[in-house]
Amino acid sequence: MEIKPLDHIRVVLVKPQHGGNIGSVCRAMKNMGLSRLVLVDPPTLDMDELRMMSMTAIELYENRVEVPTLGEAVADCVCVGATSARRGFYRHHALDVREFATEALESTARGEVALVFGPEDSGLCNDDLKQATHIVCIPSSPEYQALNLSKAVMVCAYELYVAAGNFVPPEETVPDAPHEFRERMFTAWSEAMVDTGFCKEDKLDHMMMGLRRILTRGRLSEPDVKILLGLARQAQWAAKNDLNRE
Amino acid sequence: MEIKPLDHIRVVLVKPQHGGNIGSVCRAMKNMGLSRLVLVDPPTLDMDELRMMSMTAIELYENRVEVPTLGEAVADCVCVGATSARRGFYRHHALDVREFATEALESTARGEVALVFGPEDSGLCNDDLKQATHIVCIPSSPEYQALNLSKAVMVCAYELYVAAGNFVPPEETVPDAPHEFRERMFTAWSEAMVDTGFCKEDKLDHMMMGLRRILTRGRLSEPDVKILLGLARQAQWAAKNDLNRE
Numbered sequence: 001m002e003i004k005p006l007d008h009i010r011v012v013l014v015k016p017q018h019g020g021n022i023g024s025v026c027r028a029m030k031n032m033g034l035s036r037l038v039l040v041d042p043p044t045l046d047m048d049e050l051r052m053m054s055m056t057a058i059e060l061y062e063n064r065v066e067v068p069t070l071g072e073a074v075a076d077c078v079c080v081g082a083t084s085a086r087r088g089f090y091r092h093h094a095l096d097v098r099e100f101a102t103e104a105l106e107s108t109a110r111g112e113v114a115l116v117f118g119p120e121d122s123g124l125c126n127d128d129l130k131q132a133t134h135i136v137c138i139p140s141s142p143e144y145q146a147l148n149l150s151k152a153v154m155v156c157a158y159e160l161y162v163a164a165g166n167f168v169p170p171e172e173t174v175p176d177a178p179h180e181f182r183e184r185m186f187t188a189w190s191e192a193m194v195d196t197g198f199c200k201e202d203k204l205d206h207m208m209m210g211l212r213r214i215l216t217r218g219r220l221s222e223p224d225v226k227i228l229l230g231l232a233r234q235a236q237w238a239a240k241n242d243l244n245r246e
Numbered sequence: 247m248e249i250k251p252l253d254h255i256r257v258v259l260v261k262p263q264h265g266g267n268i269g270s271v272c273r274a275m276k277n278m279g280l281s282r283l284v285l286v287d288p289p290t291l292d293m294d295e296l297r298m299m300s301m302t303a304i305e306l307y308e309n310r311v312e313v314p315t316l317g318e319a320v321a322d323c324v325c326v327g328a329t330s331a332r333r334g335f336y337r338h339h340a341l342d343v344r345e346f347a348t349e350a351l352e353s354t355a356r357g358e359v360a361l362v363f364g365p366e367d368s369g370l371c372n373d374d375l376k377q378a379t380h381i382v383c384i385p386s387s388p389e390y391q392a393l394n395l396s397k398a399v400m401v402c403a404y405e406l407y408v409a410a411g412n413f414v415p416p417e418e419t420v421p422d423a424p425h426e427f428r429e430r431m432f433t434a435w436s437e438a439m440v441d442t443g444f445c446k447e448d449k450l451d452h453m454m455m456g457l458r459r460i461l462t463r464g465r466l467s468e469p470d471v472k473i474l475l476g477l478a479r480q481a482q483w484a485a486k487n488d489l490n491r492e
Contacts, residue, residue: 027394056390141407143276151274154393211477227457238485
């Protein structure tokens with residue numbers, strides 16, 4: 001069985017306070033393909049809130065590991081990223097979360113990785129940060145740096161997911177129109193411009209440049225060119241056959 | 247006074263259901279330097295939850311704009327990104343949120359930008375998506391694609407904030423066409439399709455979706471939209487006046 005990089009990355013919550021936040025963290029993790037949750041010394045949690053916020057991701061909580069200390073939570077890890085919004089002693093050697101995501105993914109080839117988040121009110125303390133191989137910061141506005149816990153997890157999990165390359169962009173199933181077909185369509189339009197009286201011959205080149213500029217900004221598929229060709233031909237036809245006069 | 251790109255980007259929530267989510271959106275926006283919130287047709291909201299979740303970002307709610315329709319929310323925008331997790335007809339031409347962030351920042355040099363999110367339970371409907379210049383998707387695990395509303399906003403706002411940090415505005419000499427002008431052009435085309443006999447009423451929506459898809463692949467300037475509007479009007483006129491018959 002193939003082992004996926006994200007299966008080697010655990011999210012560690014140190015002394016999380018609110019069941020709702022933990023549920024919300026589970027949902028964010030599952031959205032981004034993470035499955036391994038470790039709680040360090042959690043209090044008794046409000047399970048109703050936890051269930052409500054986790055939606056169908058409650059399995060992540062059910063499969064959690066609980067340990068009394070951060071040291072135990074990351075004992076087998078080769079790479080430990082500790083998130084911190086604060087600046088100061090030891091905290092200025094920070095990677096931003098996008099840089100860390102690359103590091104973390106590379107580390108999964110060599111061992112286990114942890115990403116650690118502090119309590120909602122205070123964040124990680126200096127003793128926790130000491131145990132990290134990397135300090136990870138999430139870019140945020142100087143006006144208001146404190147992210148909600150589950151949102152901080154979401155941004156980190158999102159960067160890991162994108163870095164892991166799991167995401168397969170939606171594929172186009174229809175072929176691009178070849179040059180020849182596009183040119184037939186442009187020819188039909190240049191005829192339609194004259195036939196409908198949209199412009200005279202002397203302005204035609206200028207107007208066709210405009211239309212070419214508009215229609216070559218993105219790719220054009222065969223169905224696209226069919227629509228455009230059909231519209232031009234129909235406008236020519238309509239100009240020669242008065243459909244709507246009584 | 248220097249105007250910052252993020253000040254030209256509004257977050258539009260279409261029929262948001264829960265006060266708590268709106269508060270949480272305000273906090274995420276403020277974390278990422280966004281300040282402009284527009285609510286489309288919101289219900290009566292639970293203000294206690296809203297206040298609790300917004301923390302010190304309640305000012306964003308207090309400064310919100312409320313409008314009855316999405317059209318009004320984005321009327322003056324040159325770039326309208328609609329978020330969608332679902333796949334299917336019309337939704338496969340999506341940019342991922344990182345690509346969109348670059349587009350959006352560039353567009354702020356030319357006008358206003360909107361990023362639109364649907365109701366918590368259902369997301370944006372096809373009629374909403376029609377009004378967008380870009381469909382924006384957030385990479386997420388196929389196992390569980392549905393992001394909580396405020397988390398979806400957080401990921402998008404984070405990408406915009408990061409993109410804004412490296413942003414050098416390009417110079418543009420012609421203005422982008424605002425939403426309202428583009429919509430007049432699309433209306434003229436839908437009339438022209440019928441008047442020229444290009445298609446019957448029952449195929450009109452399908453054909454218009456095709457045309458919208460083609461014409462929203464790149465930016466449309468005011469001169470571009472003038473050409474397209476002129477062509478449609480002339481085709482209508484020609485269908486009613488036979489120019490070329492002897």
